[in-house]
Amino acid sequence: MIENLEYNTVREDLIIPEYGRHIQKMINYASTRETKEERNKLANAIISVMGNLQPHLRDVADFQHKLWDQLFIMSDFKLDADSPFEKPSKEILNAKPEPLSYPQNFPKYRFYGNNIKIMIDEAVKWDSGEMKDALVLTIANHMKKCFLNWNKDSVKDQVIFDHLYELSETNIDIRDSKEELLDSALLLRSRKKFSNKKFPKKNNKNRKRY
Numbered sequence: 001m002i003e004n005l006e007y008n009t010v011r012e013d014l015i016i017p018e019y020g021r022h023i024q025k026m027i028n029y030a031s032t033r034e035t036k037e038e039r040n041k042l043a044n045a046i047i048s049v050m051g052n053l054q055p056h057l058r059d060v061a062d063f064q065h066k067l068w069d070q071l072f073i074m075s076d077f078k079l080d081a082d083s084p085f086e087k088p089s090k091e092i093l094n095a096k097p098e099p100l101s102y103p104q105n106f107p108k109y110r111f112y113g114n115n116i117k118i119m120i121d122e123a124v125k126w127d128s129g130e131m132k133d134a135l136v137l138t139i140a141n142h143m144k145k146c147f148l149n150w151n152k153d154s155v156k157d158q159v160i161f162d163h164l165y166e167l168s169e170t171n172i173d174i175r176d177s178k179e180e181l182l183d184s185a186l187l188l189r190s191r192k193k194f195s196n197k198k199f200p201k202k203n204n205k206n207r208k209r210y
Contacts, residue, residue, distance in 0.1 A: 012024075015073060015074045015076065016070055016073065016074050019050060019053065019070075019074070023046065023049065023050060023053075023074070024074060026042070026046050026049070027046060027071065027074050027075045027079065028075070029042070030042035030043055030046060030075075030079060030081070031075050031078045031079045031080075036080065036081070036082070039079065039080060039081045040081050040082050042081075043071060043079065043081040043082075043083075046071060047064070047067050047068065047071060050067050050070070050071070051063070051064075051067060064084070064085070065085045068083045068084070068085050068087075069085070069088045071083075072087055072088055073088060073093065077090045109163060109167065111146055111147060111149065111150035112143055112146050112147075112163075112167070113146060116139065116142065116143055116146065116167070117167060119135075119139050119142075120139060120164065120167050120168050120172065121168075123135050123136055123139060123168070123172060124168055124169075124171040124172060136164075136172055136174060137179060137181075139164070140157075140160050140161065140164055140174070140181055141181050141182050143160050143163065143164060144157070144160050144181050144182065144184070144187065145182075145187050147159075147160065147163075148184060148187050148188055152188070154184040154185075155184060157180060157181045158175070160181060161174050161175045161177065162175060
């Protein structure tokens with residue numbers, strides 16, 4: 001009896017562990033049957049058992065499709081049985097996803113964030129006038145605030161104007177503007193005001209406990 005004991009260290013790894021080893025053994029057994037009729041019969045029986053293990057998913061759309069996909073995946077795609085759905089592909093399942101490109105067009109100015117770039121692109125589309133000038137000035141002030149979040153010291157307005165010129169692909173040029181942005185000390189003070197905001201502590205001393 002002791003000689004027939006099995007330990008997890010010598011057992012094969014479970015492909016989908018939540019179904020347990022018994023379901024895995026049933027699928028492995030069904031894959032070895034010689035006739036397709038027997039394999040189909042066993043496959044449908046296993047699907048019923050798998051469904052009973054997850055009764056909370058019976059009303060979910062495509063639940064049966066999911067079970068059949070998992071059946072073939074757990075058989076390592078070796079089970080030759082008829083399915084009411086299209087069989088999953090091992091190549092597609094094991095395919096590596098394409099690497100995601102970083103959405104920032106100007107990685108050296110990451111401290112501005114993508115929203116600033118979106119605002120600048122929108123400002124470029126506006127017709128010249130007081131509204132556009134006000135928008136550009138607002139964007140420049142927000143850029144200065146973002147810059148100070150990254151560099152806590154200070155920044156000259158000319159630096160912000162140069163960055164705005166570059167980020168707008170030379171479409172917005174206020175490098176020779178006489179306008180002045182908000183003072184750095186004011187922006188730093190407002191940031192410190194909100195970052196150091198203290199919230200009153202709850203007093204649970206006299207609270208009843210049950």
